[in-house]
Amino acid sequence: MIPVILMIPVIPFFKSKRLGIDLGTSNCLVWASGEGVVLAEPSVVAVDAVSGKVVAVGSEAREMLGRTGPPRLASGEAGSNLIAQKPLRDGVVADFLVAQAMLKYFMTKALGTARLMRPEVMVCVPSGITQVERRAVLEAALTAGAKTAYLIDQSLAAAIGAKLPIEAAFGSMVVDIGGGQVGAAVVSLGGTVASASAKAGGAKIDEAIGAHLRRAHNLIIGERMAEDIKIKIGAALLMNPKKTMEVRGRDAILGLPKTVVVDSHEITGAIGPVLASIVTCIKNVLEQTPPELASDIIERGMVLTGGTAQLRALDRLISSQTNVPAPVSEDPMHAVVYGTGMALENIDSWRRLLHTR
Secondary structure, three states: OOOOOOOOOOOHHHOOOEEEEEEOOOEEEEEEOOOEEEEEEEOOEEEEOOOOOEEEEOHHHHOOOOOOOOEOOOOOOOOEOEEEEOOEEOOEEOOHHHHHHHHHHHHHHHHHHHOOOOOEEEEEEOOOOOHHHHHHHHHHHHHOOOOEEEEEEHHHHHHHHOOOOOOOOOOEEEEEEOOOOEEEEEEEOOEEEEEEEEOOOHHHHHHHHHHHHHHHHOEEOOHHHHHHHHHHHOEOOOOOOOOEEEEEEEEOOOOOEEEEEEEHHHHHHHHHHHHHHHHHHHHHHHHHOOHHHHHHHHHHOEEEEOHHHHOEOHHHHHHHHHOOOOOEOOOOOOHHHHHHHHHHHOHHHHHHHOEEO
């Protein structure tokens, strides 16, 4: 009698997925093995202030930013039960429980039908954060449902995603300018040689725009309006012709609705101090760089990644202040999440540079 061998097929549904997560202050991007970037949503969560239940996450919650009233007080005084907030500030977890709920939502949405199997997750974090803050991100990922969690420095992930030859025996420099932080690093032979970070990202630019309008025009605006101004007419250098924009908000003195017209030259002056902090961070890294690698960087230039790197003329400002070419990468928004995914796919090569639980 010939034995019958049953071949049981491996159903993809039961395969454990790998997720790379760019957990940014402004946006969260998720990369899935074999699929690429499957999710890109704002890092915003709407929470019921009474029950603590998460009501909305991502794009839906962002629509509520600045549109909810003050929270209802314990005394029973009138107020809103809904609070829209960003659980990450300056690139680190500010509210652990809300960040955990946001991670769980994004992971579940990215996994789709494969959500029954706990995934391997790699999260990128700013290089300048403390060990306590690193543990908070690892705990949030594990509690949100990850089987194994890894952390990779944001600058290293950006360098991998920007396709820099970081394992070669010469220096490559990357500057990642995100919503909460700017991180600059020089990499060579597969490791980071010099790095620095500063809390001077897109959120600080938005704050500077809001503060200027209040000071110069007695106009109070929200986060979303400040971001719209930055995107539509913001520039790192004075550029002609000037762009203008009609800005609506609340009069700081009368408390009534008010509209003013601002121009791009005015905004450039308002955001100057924040841009100076970004340039200072880059200069700090260049000062730490060994001479041999510095000569490589002068020849090859540095690469800019991150959403804020798309600010008009920012590459020209950095280049003029540092005497080093500073082109923006081909896909600055996705460089970090691509780098995170590539590191996760080749985990054995990068394990020595990762934090894991």
